[in-house]
Amino acid sequence: MNGISRREILRAGAVGSALLAGQAIASPLGGPRMMPASMDRDVFAAALKDLRAIVGADWVFADEASTASYKKSFIPDPLGHHIPSGAVAPASVEEVQAILKVANRYKLPLWPVSTGKNMGYGMATPASSGQMILDLKRMNKIIHVDGELGTALVEPGVTYQDMHDYLVAHNLPYWLDVPTVGPIVSMLGNTLERGVGYTPYGDHFFFQCGMEVVLADGSILKTGMGSVKDSTTWQAFKWGYGPYLDGLFTQSNFGVVTKLGMWLMPKPPAYKAFMVRHPNPEDIAAITDTIRPFRMSNLIPNGVLIMGAAYQLAMFHRRDEFWKEPGSIPDEVVKREAAKRGLGMWNTYFALYGTDKIIGAIEPIVRRAFEASGGEVMTAAEMTGNPWFEHHQTLMRGGMTLEEIGIVRWRGNGGGMVAFAPVAPAKGEEPKGQTALAKEIMAKYNFDYAPAYAVGGRELHHIIFLMFDKSDPEQENRADACMTEMITRFGEKGWCAYRSAVSTMDLVAAQYGATNREVNARLKQALDPNHIIAPGKQGIA
Structure with a gap:
């Protein structure tokens, strides 16, 4: 083999x-x-x-x-x-x-x-x-937390749960920003993959500050201010002097990162979570155009998550509860089952942070905009007890939850799931076109389209989870072929992924062009001439 x-x-x-x-x-x-x-x-x-x-x-x-x-x-x-x-x-x-x-x-x-x-x-x-x-x-030590600056220095094995427990135990007034299954995920590992979360500190690499890297020859590089003897500002100032090197060690195989500095979010005096329900698949364009100006102005300060109903259902349910027929589950079935549970076809989650006065001033503006787009704006007053609202409300304050692991049980008992995450500008026509193309391809292979969109500042992440039964070889082959076609056809339209499963790293890397790959190859050869660190990662041999 x-x-x-x-x-x-x-x-x-x-x-x-x-x-x-x-x-x-x-x-x-x-x-x-x-x-x-x-x-x-x-x-x-x-x-x-x-x-x-x-x-x-x-x-x-x-x-x-x-x-x-x-x-x-x-x-x-x-x-x-x-x-x-x-x-x-x-x-x-x-x-x-x-x-x-x-x-x-x-x-x-x-x-x-x-x-x-x-x-x-x-x-x-x-x-x-x-x-x-x-x-x-x-290597799971929390090496240092500065209670005044809100900075942390951690080793690779430190999970978000570890840091959460530390902050609670030491009564420190900071929140974490966590990825979907934060309790079991490494802070360092998620940041190096340029993962994202749900609070105003959601861009994890942006809020990273300083690394320790063991290079292939065993030498140790401390980036930023860490290379200064007796420096006290390693986790306080990102840039250091000269070329900024930290980015070289994200999504790469140029070294082994053994320490990572992070900034922690000060706990706000007040926080209010929102969910906006939209009833129709085609509403995604209006939702995106509504969110964009609020994110660009930072009136909505956290990354906004637009969750498709099929994804939401998969968190707590299995497919055969709703649909046992061959082919993709129909929109009308998804819409009906979502409505029974207080969900729309698209469910948009965001939060406001600050003081009661600040939230009170911004909330009416946001409400009017979403209502004009055809959405129904909900808060804890209407949604307390709804498991989907509670889940996202927890994430948007940096809380611990593992509920989204449930999506691996959607189809059969084999635990099959692979993610595709193309990026586009946050303009309504972009997700409209992406949704149509994804539904076409997934229907061709008899899989269900279960999406989420995340609006950062000016960009839109389309997070597509292809859920299949890994214990069924026929389904596994179909899933592999479906993902290949999806990446290829999206790439032909300029919609390329920002991260990739190990099975498709070469395919995605090829879409970024020959010069990009050649530069990466030169860096690899200079830093790791025997190619011993993660050959093939992100398509870099």
């Missing part, structure tokens, strides 16, 4: 990611596992011995039983192109440095993960089979 997806390379025109074809070998427990093709088993065994000498035998995993959790993924992988050879879990920066030395010696490719909960994009699985997971979850 070949570990690298040649199908992906051919359709993307990618050449560099073919470095790591994996080959099956027998594990000590008798089952197959993957190993880098260029490495014979004696060399692999020697590498494992050296890794065990660094972290201890209990923290190197290289058999079927101990690596099972690292192979778990919700995304389609019908040909087994994303199977790790094992995992190693260091507990310190010094151990990371030593592991990279071993990786360079044996040309062992490593795939760094923080907590490995990147659910719609591949969990901990690598871009190509044979890579060894560099599992950083044991």
Whole structure:
């Protein structure tokens, strides 16, 4: 079995990611596992011995039983192109440095993960089979929190729940901004993938400040003010001196980030959550045009989430409760079931923050605009107890919730889900066109269109979760083909993704052009000449 997806390379025109074809070998427990093709088993065994000498035998995993959790993924992988050879879990920066030395010696490719909960994009699985997971979850210290400045410095294994508990325990007046399943997600990992949340601090990379990066040769880079001896401003000032380097280590494989600085949101004196219901699929254009000026002026200060009814239903229900027939679930069925639960076809969530006086002044303006667009504006006065409203109200104040994991149960028992997130300008015609194209493609493959749109400042993220039964090989193949067509056809219209599952990284990278890829390749060669850190990540070999 070949570990690298040649199908992906051919359709993307990618050449560099073919470095790591994996080959099956027998594990000590008798089952197959993957190993880098260029490495014979004696060399692999020697590498494992050296890794065990660094972290201890209990923290190197290289058999079927101990690596099972690292192979778990919700995304389609019908040909087994994303199977790790094992995992190693260091507990310190010094151990990371030593592991990279071993990786360079044996040309062992490593795939760094923080907590490995990147659910719609591949969990901990690598871009190509044979890579060894560099599992950083044991590095889970909250190194420092400045109660006056509202800054934090954390290691990769620190989850949003960890930081939430710390703030509560120390009675600090700050809120977190969390992604959808924050309690189990790494703050560092989500920020490096340029993830987003739901409060005014929702652009996580924007509110990041300072990194510690272990480069492939083991040297340590501290970005921004961190490189200054005895600096006290590492988490206070983002830019430092000279070129700004932090962005190079997001969505890349140029180094291993071992510390991350973040800014925390001061808890506001007052907060009020809103939900706006719109009844028709075509209302998405008017909703977008209504939101844009409020986001550009910051009168609505948080990222606005426009949730499709099918996505909302999937959080707490299974598909066969509503529809057992072949083909996509019809809009009229979704609309009917949503209405029974107090939902529209589109449900827009946003919040106002500040003082009661500020909220009282802005609320009438916002209400008039949304009502003019055909929406029904709701608050806790009408929606308390509604599970969807309560869920989003929690997220928009940085609260902990895992409820959206429920979407993996929508179809069958196999836990299949993969995300596609194209970006467009926040203009009404854009989501109108994207919605039509997505519905066409997904209907062709007999999947349900379950979308969400997020309006940032001037951009619109279209978050499409393709939900399927991974235990059904036919569905898994269909899901793989559907995602390929979706990415390809959206890209032809200039609608490209801002992040990608490991199964489609080459395909998305090809859409960004040859020069972009060549520059990334030069940086990779300069910083990691043996290509040991996450080959293939974001299409960078």
